[in-house]
Every structure is written in C-alpha cells, then in structure tokens.
Amino acid sequence: METHANPEVVVIGAGIGGSALATVLARAGIAVTILEKSLVHLDNVRGEWIAPWGVAETQRLGLYETLIAAGGHHLARHIAYGDDIDAKTAESQLLDLTAFEGAGFKPPLCMRHPQMCDLLNAEAIESGAELLRGVAELQVIAGVAPEVRFRHEGVDRKFNPRIVVGADGRNSVVRSQVGIEQYRDPTHHLMAGMLVDETTGWPPDLQIFGTEGRINFLAFPQSPERVRLYICYGIADRGRFAGTDNQTRFLEAFRLATVPGSEHLANGIPSGPCNSYGNEDTWIDVPYVPGVVLIGDAAGHNDPIIGQGLSITYRDVRIVRDLMLENRSWTSETFRPYAEERRERMRRLRLTASTFSILSAEFGDHARERRRKVREERMRNNFPDLAPATLVGPEVLPAETFDETILDRLRAM
Numbered sequence: 415m416e417t418h419a420n421p422e423v424v425v426i427g428a429g430i431g432g433s434a435l436a437t438v439l440a441r442a443g444i445a446v447t448i449l450e451k452s453l454v455h456l457d458n459v460r461g462e463w464i465a466p467w468g469v470a471e472t473q474r475l476g477l478y479e480t481l482i483a484a485g486g487h488h489l490a491r492h493i494a495y496g497d498d499i500d501a502k503t504a505e506s507q508l509l510d511l512t513a514f515e516g517a518g519f520k521p522p523l524c525m526r527h528p529q530m531c532d533l534l535n536a537e538a539i540e541s542g543a544e545l546l547r548g549v550a551e552l553q554v555i556a557g558v559a560p561e562v563r564f565r566h567e568g569v570d571r572k573f574n575p576r577i578v579v580g581a582d583g584r585n586s587v588v589r590s591q592v593g594i595e596q597y598r599d600p601t602h603h604l605m606a607g608m609l610v611d612e613t614t615g616w617p618p619d620l621q622i623f624g625t626e627g628r629i630n631f632l633a634f635p636q637s638p639e640r641v642r643l644y645i646c647y648g649i650a651d652r653g654r655f656a657g658t659d660n661q662t663r664f665l666e667a668f669r670l671a672t673v674p675g676s677e678h679l680a681n682g683i684p685s686g687p688c689n690s691y692g693n694e695d696t697w698i699d700v701p702y703v704p705g706v707v708l709i710g711d712a713a714g715h716n717d718p719i720i721g722q723g724l725s726i727t728y729r730d731v732r733i734v735r736d737l738m739l740e741n742r743s744w745t746s747e748t749f750r751p752y753a754e755e756r757r758e759r760m761r762r763l764r765l766t767a768s769t770f771s772i773l774s775a776e777f778g779d780h781a782r783e784r785r786r787k788v789r790e791e792r793m794r795n796n797f798p799d800l801a802p803a804t805l806v807g808p809e810v811l812p813a814e815t816f817d818e819t820i821l822d823r824l825r826a827m
Contacts, residue, residue, distance in 0.1 A: 420573055420574055420575070421445040421446055421447040421544065421573060421575050422444050422445045422446070422575055422576045422577070423436075423439055423444055423445070423446045423447070423575055423576065423577050423578075423579060424446075424447050424448075424449060424562050424573050424575040424577075424578050424579070425446060425447070425448045425449070425578075425579045425581055426448075426449050426552065426554065426562075426578065426579065426580050426581060426582045426587070426588050427448070427449075427450060427580070427581035427582035427583060427710075427712070428448045428449075428450035428452075428455075428531065428535055428538075428545060428547065429455075429531055429581060429582075429583060429710070430461075430527075430530055430531055430534060430710070430724065430727055430728075431581040431709045431710030431711075431712075431727040431728075431730060431731055432448055432450075432579065432581030432582070432709075432710070433448060433531065433534035433535050433537070433538045433545075434475065434477060434534050434538075434727070434728065434731045435579060435581065435709065435731045435734060435735060436448050436538040436541075436543040436545075437475075437477070437534060437537045437538040437541045437543065438475055438476065438477075438541075438731065438735045439543075439735060439738065440538060440541035440542040440543040441476070441541045441542075442735075442739055443542075444738075445542075446538075446542075446543040446544070447543065447544040447545075447546065447573065447575075448535075448538060448543060448544065448545045448546065449546050449549045449552065449562070449564060449566075450545065450546065450547045450548075450549060451547075451548070451549050451550065451552070452547065452548075453547050453548050455527075455528040455531040455532055455535075456528060457526070457527065457528055457609060457686040457687060458527075458687075458689060459606075459607035459608070459686070459687065459688075459689040459691070460527040460723070461527065461718070461721065461723035461724040461727075462524055462525060462526060462527050462530075462634065462636070462642050462724070463522055463523075463524050463621075463634050463642075463721045463724065464522060464523040464524070464525075464724045464725055464728070465522055465721065465722060465724075465725040465804060465805055465807075466511070466514050466519035466520060466521060466522060466805050466806055467519065467725055467729075467805065467806050467807035467810075468523075468722075468724055468725025468726075468728050468729070469519065469520045469521075469522070469523050469725075470518070470519055470520070470807075471725065471728035471729045471731070471732050472523075472728055473520075474732050475728065475731060475732050475735070477534070477537070477728075480533065480534075480537055481523065481525060481530070481533070482523075484525070484529070484533045485525065485529070485637070486523050486524070486525045487523065487524045487525065487618070487635065487636050487637055488520065488521045488522065488523055488524075488619075489511055489521055489522045489523075489524065489619055489620070489621050489634065489635065490510070490511050490512050490521055490619035490620075491508055491509070491510065491511060491617070491619055491620045491621070492508070492509040492511055492620075492621050492622070492623070493505055493507075493508050493509070493620065493621075493622050493623075494507070494509075494622070494623050494624055495622055495623075495624035495626075495670070495672045495673045496624030496625045496626055496672055496785070497624075497625065497626045497627065497671075497672050497782060498625070498782045498783075498785040498786050498789070499672075499786075499789070501672060501673070501674055504624075504672075511621075511805075514805065514806060517806065519805075519806055522621065522634075522805075524634050524635065524636045524642070525636065526609065526636060526640075526642075546566050548566065548567065549564045549565070549566050550564065550565045550566075551563075551564055551565040551570075552564045552587055553591065554578055554580070554587075554588050554591045554592060554706065555591075556578075556591075556592040556593075556703045556704055556705045556706045557704055557705050558704050558705060558745075559574060559705070560574070560575060560576075560577065560578045560704075560705030560706060561573070561574055562574075562575065562578055576744055577705060577706070577707065577738075577744045578705060578706045578707075579706075579707055579708075579709060579734070580592075580706060580707070580708040580709070580712045580713075581708075581709050581710050581712055582712050583710070583711045583712055584696070584711045584712075584715055586708065586711070586712035588706065588708065588712060589698075589708055589712055589713075592703050592706050593703070594698055594700070594701065594702075594703060594706075594708065595698065595699075596696050596697070596698050596714060597696065597697050597698070597699075597714075598694055598695070598696045599694045599695045599696070599717075599764070599768075600694065601649065601692040601693060601694045602649075602693050602694065602717070602768075602771045602772075602775065603630075603646050603647060603648055603649060603693050603719075603771060603775040603776075604646070604647055604648070604649060604651075604652060604690050604691070604692060604693065605644060605645070605646045605647075605690065605691060605692075605693050605718055605719065606644065606645045606647070606654075606655045606660075606664060606688060606689065606690040607642065607643065607644045607645075607688070607689060608642075608643055608661060608664050608665075608684055608686060608687065608688040608689075609636075609640065609641075609642050609643075609684070609685045609686035610640070610641050610642075610643055610665070610679065610682035610683065610684060610685065611639060611640050611682060611683045611684075611685040612639055612681075612682050612683045613635070613639055613640065613641045613678050613679055613681075613682045614638065614639050614678070615675065615678035616633075616635065616641060616675060616678040616679055617635070617675075618635045618637060618638040619635070620635065621633060621634050621635070622673060623774070624672065624673070624774075625774050625775070625777070625781075625782075625785065626670050626671065626672045626673075627777065628647060628648060628651060628777045629645045629646065629647050629667055629777075630645065630646035630647070630719070630774045630775045631643075631644070631645055631646075631667075631668065631670065631673075632644040632645075632646075632721075633668075633679060634721075640685070641679060641682065643664070643668060643679060644718075645664065645667055645668075646693065646719055646771075646774070646775040647775075648775075648776075648777060655688055655690055656690075660688045661684040661688045664688045665679075665680050665681075665682065665684070666680060668680040691718075693717045693718060693719055693767075693771060693775070694717065695714075695715070695716055695717050695760075695764045695767060695768075696714045696715055697714035697757075697760050697761075697764065698713050698714045699753070699757060700753050701713035701714070701749075701752070701753055701756065702746055702749045702752075702753065703746065704745070704746050707734060707749050707752070709727065709730040709731060709734055710726070710727040710730055710731075711723065711727070713730065713756065714760060716760065716763045716764065716767055717764070717767035717768070717770075717771060719767055719770050719771055719774065719775060720763070720766060720767045720770050720804045721804070722763050722767075722804060725807075726759070726760075726763070729759070730752075730756065733751070733752045733755060733756075734749070734752055737749060737751060737752055759808055759809065761816070762803060762808035762809075762811075762816045763803065763804075763808050765800070765816050765818065765820070765821070766800040766801075766803045766804060766808065766816075768821055769800055769820060769821065769824060772821065772824045772825065773785055773788060773824065784824070784827045787827050788824070788827065797823070798815050798817075798820060800815065800816070800820075803816075
C-alpha cells in the first residue's frame with residue numbers, strides 16, 4: 415500500500431462504490447486514500463445481485479474478471495411464482511436471463527456483499543490506493559480547497575485533497591456535513607434478508623420472485639449450496655421477523671405452497687443475520703458541492719425490491735471516473751453531467767420500484783386480483799411493463815414509458 419501524505423482524492427467509505435472508484439482512479443495514476451470507520455466488513459444484508467446493466471458497468475470499469483475470479487456467480491433463469499398464478503403456468507413463462515447476451519448483456523451476477531467489499535479493498539490497495547480503517551471523528555469541510563480531518567490510531571490527522579468523494583452509504587456523514595439535501599419517499603413496506611447455506615437441491619442458476627399470502631419473496635443463489643433470501647412484508651406486520659428466533663421464522667416463511675422445491679430453501683442453515691429495513695427511495699437532485707461529490711447510496715438509494723443498488727453504484731463509479739479523467743480541473747462543473755444523468759436514472763428506477771411495490775408488496779384478495787388484472791392487461795399491451803428497466807437499464811426504454819400516471823392506474827385497479 416502506498417502512503418499518501420496529502421492525496422489528490424480522499425474517498426470516505428471503503429464499501430463497494432468507494433473501493434471501486436479508488437481502484438480505477440489509482441490505476442490511472444491518481445493518489446487516492448480511502449477512509450473507513452469499520453475494521454471489518456460485516457453482513458448487514460446489503461445488495462448482492464448485480465443486474466445485467468450493472469454487470470456491463472463492471473466490465474467497463476475493468477472489474478468484471480476480478481469478480482468472476484473470486485467466485486462471482488451468474489444466474490440463468492427467472493421464474494415469477496405466486497398465489498395469483500399456478501406453478502405450471504409460471505414455469506411456462508420462465509425468463510431466460512442468458513438471452514440478453516445477444517444484446518451485449520451478461521446475466522445477473524451474485525456475490526456476498528462483505529466478500530465483494532474485501533475483494534475491492536484488496537484491488538484498490540494493489541492498484542496503489544491507501545486504505546485507512548478504524549477512522550473516527552471524521553469532519554469534511556467543503557470548498558474549492560476541501561479539508562478532511564479525522565482521528566486514526568490515536569492520532570489527529572488532516573488532508574487537503576483536491577476532491578472528496580462521499581461513498582459512506584445511506585446515512586452518509588459526508589452528505590450531512592456538507593449540507594446536501596436529500597429527499598425521501600414514505601416507507602411503503604419492510605424488507606428482511608438472510609444468507610442461507612446448505613440449500614442443496616435448489617437449482618443454483620434459478621432466481622425467483624413472487625407474492626404469497628402476506629409476503630413478497632425473492633431468492634438469489636450465490637453457489638450450488640448458498641442462497642440469499644429476501645421477504646417484503648407490510649408495516650402492519652413489523653414485528654414478524656423481530657426477536658431471538660427470527661431466523662427460524664424467516665426460514666419457515668419460505669415453505670411456499672406456490673413454489674415447487676421451496677423446502678430446499680426453508681431447510682437451509684442460516685449463515686448470517688436476519689435484518690429488516692424500510693423500502694423507501696431517497697434521492698438528491700445535485701449530488702455535489704464545491705470540493706465534494708457523492709456516489710452510491712450516499713447520493714440516494716432505490717427501493718431494494720427491484721435490486722438495483724449495486725448496478726446504480728457501479729454506474730456512478732464509471733461516470734465519475736470518466737469525468738475526472740476527462741477533465742482534471744475537478745470543479746463542480748465537472749460533475750454536472752453526472753448529476754443530470756443520475757437524476758433521470760433514479761427517477762425512472764423510483765417509478766419502476768413503486769410499481770413493483772404496489773403490485774407485489776401489497777397483500778390480500780384485492781391486491782391478488784390486481785396482479786391478475788395487470789398480467790391480463792399486459793398480455794393485451796394495455797399496461798406498460800417496466801421490468802426491462804431492472805435488467806437492461808432504465809435508459810433503454812423510451813422516456814414516455816416512465817409516466818407517473820401508471821401509479822394512479824395501479825391504485826385504481
């Protein structure tokens with residue numbers, strides 16, 4: 415690891431976005447230091463599914479082969495099961511995720527979040543970046559000559575980089591300290607996740623999504639014997655996965671009458687915590703101020719029901735990297751194209767996620783009948799399907815597809 419007395423770039427946060435950006439900037443010969451408060455990356459139930467459009471971003475960044483060599487796991491099939499469709503019909507409508515390769519998109523890629531963080535930390539260091547962990551008392555002062563103060567190993571330190579990158583997640587300290595305003599949707603539902611081992615018998619290339627009873631379920635294999643499971647559930651059921659036996663209750667919820675073979679998931683062994691969090695979207699219109707730019711969740715995150723978090727982050731990294739290498743002045747104007755692209759990207763994904771939440775994470779007879787109606791209307795081409803935005807990217811569909819009135823139509827059904 416190189417030691418930088420006063421790096422050109424200070425990245426706050428050694429997660430996926432921060433370490434990926436540090437890697438690609440260091441490869442370009444830029445002196446980068448990453449500051450991270452934690453000593454170890456823990457399983458906090460974060461994004462582990464990279465959509466095909468996000469996989470394409472890892473390729474553009476030169477990180478794809480690194481992920482594959484470390485065990486990145488591609489999926490090949492998607493089935494939408496649920497209590498609004500019989501299993502045989504659902505299986506007849508299987509989506510071949512490898513079909514996107516003809517359009518230049520590899521299938522979705524899965525990897526355990528802490529493993530991906532550790533991998534990219536090592537890649538950043540190998541590329542010449544400096545990583546300081548256990549950082550405390552962080553203070554970021556924005557301006558044309560930004561300043562970063564912190565305490566590390568009992569010593570007060572200060573950097574005066576040319577730019578500070580806030581990559582410190584949903585509860586970004588950097589965002590708060592530099593006064594960037596964040597907007598937030600009301601919480602629609604809750605989402606719980608858990609990593610499960612010993613799932614032998616479940617097809618390792620098959621991801622599933624659907625609604626049964628009072629849960630919306632999702633499963634994404636990471637290997638022949640490991641699957642990340644998620645459940646979306648209503649706010650009224652907020653205590654459903656609370657308490658000391660929450661892992662057991664979570665697995666029992668995966669004994670799904672509508673999913674053949676779901677017992678292979680329910681009989682698995684927990685290999686991580688069962689954590690819950692709100693589904694709400696957050697967004698920022700302008701994710702920068704003089705001397706500071708935000709990426710990843712720090713710049714606003716999408717409802718995780720559609721699993722776009724890692725793809726959003728990798729695109730943030732790629733765009734910011736390209737702009738920084740194209741124009742070495744690194745003024746606020748440098749990042750204007752990033753802000754404009756991200757604003758529209760997040761608007762489209764926010765609308766897409768809202769349609770999924772209304773359709774899939776609302777429960778009861780009326781909600782089930784609405785799902786049937788929407789399926790019928792889509793077969794007649796009378797109702798837009800925004801799902802392709804989650805796979806090949808929100809920019810691929812025409813702008814007029816992302817019409818806010820779609821939400822009113824759904825709620826009226």
